[in-house]
Amino acid sequence: MSEEVLEIVMKKDIKFDGPIAIEGFPDVGLAGTIATMHLIESLKLEEIAYIETSFLPPVMVVHNGELLHPVRIYGNERLIVLTSEIALPLTVLNPLVKKVVEWLKGLNVKMLIALTGFPVENRLEIEKPEVYAVVSKKEFSEMLSKYKIEVLQEGFISGLYALFLKECLKAGLPAIALVAQSFLKYPDPGAAAELLNSLNSLLSLNVDVKPLIENAEEIRLKARDLLRQTERVTSSAYRNVEGELPLMYR
Amino acid sequence: MGFPEDFDSLWDDVEGCMEPLVEVRETYDAFEIYVDLPYVRGESIEVRFSEDALLVIAKCSKAIKFNKWGFSQKRTEYKFFRKLIKLSHKIDPKKATSSFKNGVLRIRVPKLQ
Numbered sequence: 001m002s003e004e005v006l007e008i009v010m011k012k013d014i015k016f017d018g019p020i021a022i023e024g025f026p027d028v029g030l031a032g033t034i035a036t037m038h039l040i041e042s043l044k045l046e047e048i049a050y051i052e053t054s055f056l057p058p059v060m061v062v063h064n065g066e067l068l069h070p071v072r073i074y075g076n077e078r079l080i081v082l083t084s085e086i087a088l089p090l091t092v093l094n095p096l097v098k099k100v101v102e103w104l105k106g107l108n109v110k111m112l113i114a115l116t117g118f119p120v121e122n123r124l125e126i127e128k129p130e131v132y133a134v135v136s137k138k139e140f141s142e143m144l145s146k147y148k149i150e151v152l153q154e155g156f157i158s159g160l161y162a163l164f165l166k167e168c169l170k171a172g173l174p175a176i177a178l179v180a181q182s183f184l185k186y187p188d189p190g191a192a193a194e195l196l197n198s199l200n201s202l203l204s205l206n207v208d209v210k211p212l213i214e215n216a217e218e219i220r221l222k223a224r225d226l227l228r229q230t231e232r233v234t235s236s237a238y239r240n241v242e243g244e245l246p247l248m249y250r
Numbered sequence: 251m252g253f254p255e256d257f258d259s260l261w262d263d264v265e266g267c268m269e270p271l272v273e274v275r276e277t278y279d280a281f282e283i284y285v286d287l288p289y290v291r292g293e294s295i296e297v298r299f300s301e302d303a304l305l306v307i308a309k310c311s312k313a314i315k316f317n318k319w320g321f322s323q324k325r326t327e328y329k330f331f332r333k334l335i336k337l338s339h340k341i342d343p344k345k346a347t348s349s350f351k352n353g354v355l356r357i358r359v360p361k362l363q
Binding site: 064121124184185186216217218220221224225227228 | 260268271272273275284286288289314318351352353354356
């Protein structure tokens with residue numbers, strides 16, 4: 001029987017300088033994935049590494065004739081951005097997140113920021129989705145309040161970003177999840193734009209989010225397959241717990 | 251009245267037809283159906299009802315083509331969406347209402363009591 005493989009393969013030799021890591025793997029409304037892909041394109045970040053694993057189906061992706069791994073890492077000395085063009089099955093999540101957090105810790109990453117969405121039933125009526133935060137350390141709440149980002153005080157979180165926060169907590173790596181109101185069943189470029197607006201404030205970036213709004217129809221069309229894949233691998237497995245009241249509510 | 255079966259892929263490069271993403275919400279007395287229809291304008295949507303299903307057909311405002319994608323897809327112009335939505339209960343189409351906002355079609359149809 002073959003051994004399971006899970007490794008991060010570097011493509012470029014980078015001297016990292018206390019970078020911030022941003023994670024936007026496929027999840028609710030693909031808000032984080034659309035946001036990270038736009039971030040990569042806007043900042044013209046180069047692919048610096050990819051994830052090689054036997055936990056994923058045998059899929060590669062071709063862009064402009066170039067063969068690429070579907071789970072890729074972009075960045076420079078100060079910024080690392082993780083994204084995926086395929087849905088991540090539940091079986092890969094635990095080992096993958098552990099591996100990524102261990103790798104980031106080894107690079108002396110200052111903080112991990114997870115970008116994701118949370119489904120709201122009346123999303124269609126919301127013009128400008130709100131962004132909330134979940135933090136791995138209570139002290140970050142004050143810092144986020146300066147940027148007018150409300151921090152979740154009580155409740156359950158679940159899914160990929162919950163796993164990232166858990167592993168970061170264990171590893172002592174500061175972490176924040178930015179979570180935007182989002183569609184559950186459709187790609188949501190509007191939610192992605194609001195995540196990037198928050199990220200712009202937090203990291204003093206200057207990413208123009210207008211293309212996400214102006215090209216929303218094109219993005220929604222192109223992201224349909226990934227959204228359906230993501231829904232297939234995640235539906236009912238988690239998310240149900242979000243929105244439930246914890247017993248120890250204080 | 252019956253409808254033809256849907257295809258599994260979201261892209262039918264023979265017909266140039268796309269399957270839209272759909273969300274069905276069920277309450278005790280009705281269904282709310284949300285259909286994501288990018289590149290569609292409200293006047294190009296047709297909804298046909300049967301006793302426990304509905305068929306949504308929507309023409310795109312322009313033909314969509316991805317010149318570099320795939321082996322056969324790059325030759326295809328996608329011109330419309332079509333989706334058969336089967337429901338778990340008989341419905342009353344005469345009382346159905348609909349709206350279209352930001353490219354999302356919302357249909358509310360009561361269950362037949």
